Amino acid sequence: MGRLMDDVTPNEPTPRRAARPLTLIRRAAGTPLQMVEKTGRFASILAAYVNSAELDARLGRLFAKGVIDVIPTRIQMAVGAADVLRFWITPAAADYYKKMGLNFTFHQVLRFLDEPASLVDPVGLFSSRDGIIGHLLQVVHANPLYDFELLQMFDDGLAELEDQTRAMIAGTHPRAASIGAIVEEPDYHARLLEFVVAYRADKRAIPPLRSNIEEGFADAERFFGAMRTTMRYFAHMPTTVASAIHHLRTVDALPYYEGIVEAR
Numbered sequence: 001m002g003r004l005m006d007d008v009t010p011n012e013p014t015p016r017r018a019a020r021p022l023t024l025i026r027r028a029a030g031t032p033l034q035m036v037e038k039t040g041r042f043a044s045i046l047a048a049y050v051n052s053a054e055l056d057a058r059l060g061r062l063f064a065k066g067v068i069d070v071i072p073t074r075i076q077m078a079v080g081a082a083d084v085l086r087f088w089i090t091p092a093a094a095d096y097y098k099k100m101g102l103n104f105t106f107h108q109v110l111r112f113l114d115e116p117a118s119l120v121d122p123v124g125l126f127s128s129r130d131g132i133i134g135h136l137l138q139v140v141h142a143n144p145l146y147d148f149e150l151l152q153m154f155d156d157g158l159a160e161l162e163d164q165t166r167a168m169i170a171g172t173h174p175r176a177a178s179i180g181a182i183v184e185e186p187d188y189h190a191r192l193l194e195f196v197v198a199y200r201a202d203k204r205a206i207p208p209l210r211s212n213i214e215e216g217f218a219d220a221e222r223f224f225g226a227m228r229t230t231m232r233y234f235a236h237m238p239t240t241v242a243s244a245i246h247h248l249r250t251v252d253a254l255p256y257y258e259g260i261v262e263a264r
Contacts, residue, residue, distance in 0.1 A: 015027070016180075016181060019181070023181075024181045028114040029178070038114075038116055041128060044117070044128060045127060045131070055126065065152055068228050072231060075238065075239055077234050077237075078244070079234075079238055079248065080230070081122050082248060083237075083254070084122055084123065085122050087220055088142075092217045093142075095212050096210060099212060114182055115134045123230070124146075129151065129153075132150055133151070134179070135147065136165075136192065138182045139182070140183065140188050140210055142210045142212075143226075146230065149226060162193065162197065162200065165192050166193060195207055232257075232260045236257045
């Protein structure tokens with residue numbers, strides 16, 4: 001696939017694994033102008049949480065395109081998002097960074113500095129197009145399929161992802177330095193580009209899975225690796241505040257529900 005970001009080979013460490021912590025912090029924070037732009041995107045996420053009409057419109061677009069086949073209630077989505085975090089995103093990421101020999105907490109600090117908005121919307125439905133793309137570029141994904149499907153909320157989402165991924169590989173992306181302070185694997189963007197090209201040609205393209213997924217997170221990946229299965233899982237969640245609280249207090253392992261992974 002050729003040379004990658006920062007002109008490293010697959011056997012060379014990325015800045016995330018070789019640079020000093022203060023250097024990484026400065027690179028992740030970016031320029032003063034970039035920090036202003038990040039603050040604006042963060043504020044937009046917070047504002048979107050109270051804009052139910054926009055959320056309904058986004059879910060409706062995904063449903064009309066066949067990306068999802070059920071629309072959960074707000075309470076179901078909130079409880080489901082909590083389960084995604086505690087049974088999938090957090091444990092799978094912590095396991096990955098431990099195996100990489102990286103501090104998970106420090107990595108979250110770098111992610112926040114690079115893109116604060118990416119940490120306050122675990123299901124991505126409130127995020128902007130560029131916010132989702134930035135998240136895909138900065139994080140070695142367990143499975144990028146969910147976010148690829150999420151980008152279909154925007155008519156040009158996948159095309160823009162391809163363009164920005166190519167820019168990352170070429171070193172011309174405006175956030176190349178800050179994203180480069182976070183990404184651990186030098187060939188990640190090449191793999192991401194390969195998948196986005198394949199996926200745009202055929203939605204049945206097989207997504208690349210992160211190295212630690214099949215070792216202990218395969219069940220969670222089958223539920224949460226795609227939008228369709230994630231929304232199906234959410235639709236099994238409680239529908240009242242009382243039952244939602246009960247679920248969060250008593251369910252401490254990923255539950256199994258029939259009919260979620262079929263026809264994925």
